[in-house]
Amino acid sequence: MILVTGATGTVGRRLVDLLLTRGAAVRAVTRNPGPARALGLPGGVEVAQANPALDSALDGVTALFLHPRAVGAASAALVARARERGVRKIVALTALNVDDPLDEQPSRFRGDFNKEAEDAAVGSGLEWTSLRASSFAGNTLQAWGQQIRGGDIVRYPYARFQESLLDERDLAEAGACALLTDQLVGRRVELTGPETLTHEQTVGIIGHALGRPLRLQEVPPETAAQGMIRYGLPAPFVAALMARYARHLDRPQHPATGEVAKILGRPARTFADWAADHAAAFRG
Numbered sequence: 001m002i003l004v005t006g007a008t009g010t011v012g013r014r015l016v017d018l019l020l021t022r023g024a025a026v027r028a029v030t031r032n033p034g035p036a037r038a039l040g041l042p043g044g045v046e047v048a049q050a051n052p053a054l055d056s057a058l059d060g061v062t063a064l065f066l067h068p069r070a071v072g073a074a075s076a077a078l079v080a081r082a083r084e085r086g087v088r089k090i091v092a093l094t095a096l097n098v099d100d101p102l103d104e105q106p107s108r109f110r111g112d113f114n115k116e117a118e119d120a121a122v123g124s125g126l127e128w129t130s131l132r133a134s135s136f137a138g139n140t141l142q143a144w145g146q147q148i149r150g151g152d153i154v155r156y157p158y159a160r161f162q163e164s165l166l167d168e169r170d171l172a173e174a175g176a177c178a179l180l181t182d183q184l185v186g187r188r189v190e191l192t193g194p195e196t197l198t199h200e201q202t203v204g205i206i207g208h209a210l211g212r213p214l215r216l217q218e219v220p221p222e223t224a225a226q227g228m229i230r231y232g233l234p235a236p237f238v239a240a241l242m243a244r245y246a247r248h249l250d251r252p253q254h255p256a257t258g259e260v261a262k263i264l265g266r267p268a269r270t271f272a273d274w275a276a277d278h279a280a281a282f283r284g
Contacts, residue, residue, distance in 0.1 A: 001060045005029045006067025014172035063089040068117040075120035090128045091178040092121035096254040109237035127185045129178040134192040137165040137274040149284045154216045157224040158245035159200040162252040164192035167269040194268040196252045209275035
């Protein structure tokens, strides 16, 4: 039995499907348990209530997928309990910037306790893998979707900022590999998309997928930050994000690694692939 925390989220939901397809027994952890179908989960998945200990959810579990936002600061306690209950493998979802100072990790201010998740897995005394992911391709939909649905100009700072966006489907497949095989045991795996793109290039690729002449109009960081905060994003998150952009205008923070292709035995999905497959979401 594989226990998946964050099972209804961006990565966990895809991971559950992959594990089932490959014949694994899966127990999905969610804050609001109910029938699997009502949660959008496939039939055959057991559903467990999220809580710090997850005592009953650990019954019969041999492998645990540790999601840093779903588990939060409780990673060490959960992993210790899992070890006591006979779990043999921990796979932690973390991030490529996990070793950066904590106040320089933007996602931490939105609840991603990546450092705690990786440390808990590595120090567990069990088989472990840390999936260090680059920024998700889906972040572009969150950042720019509303503007794109309203017109052909995306107003955003730091047009030259570079990153290698990772398709969440590739990340989920790497997670399934880590949970079901020994291929990635004992590794901090650096997962990226196959290419480095600027913000400006990324907007252009979305425009191509939509058949529209999208372009990025650069705005001052201070203007963008004020807008993000008005939109409801935490001010510390926005400050860390703007600082990250400023530090990596001329070189990507995390260049493409090629690890996805090595693990999956096929090329990683490009951002153009992702944009074509998600064009409907940008249309509204």
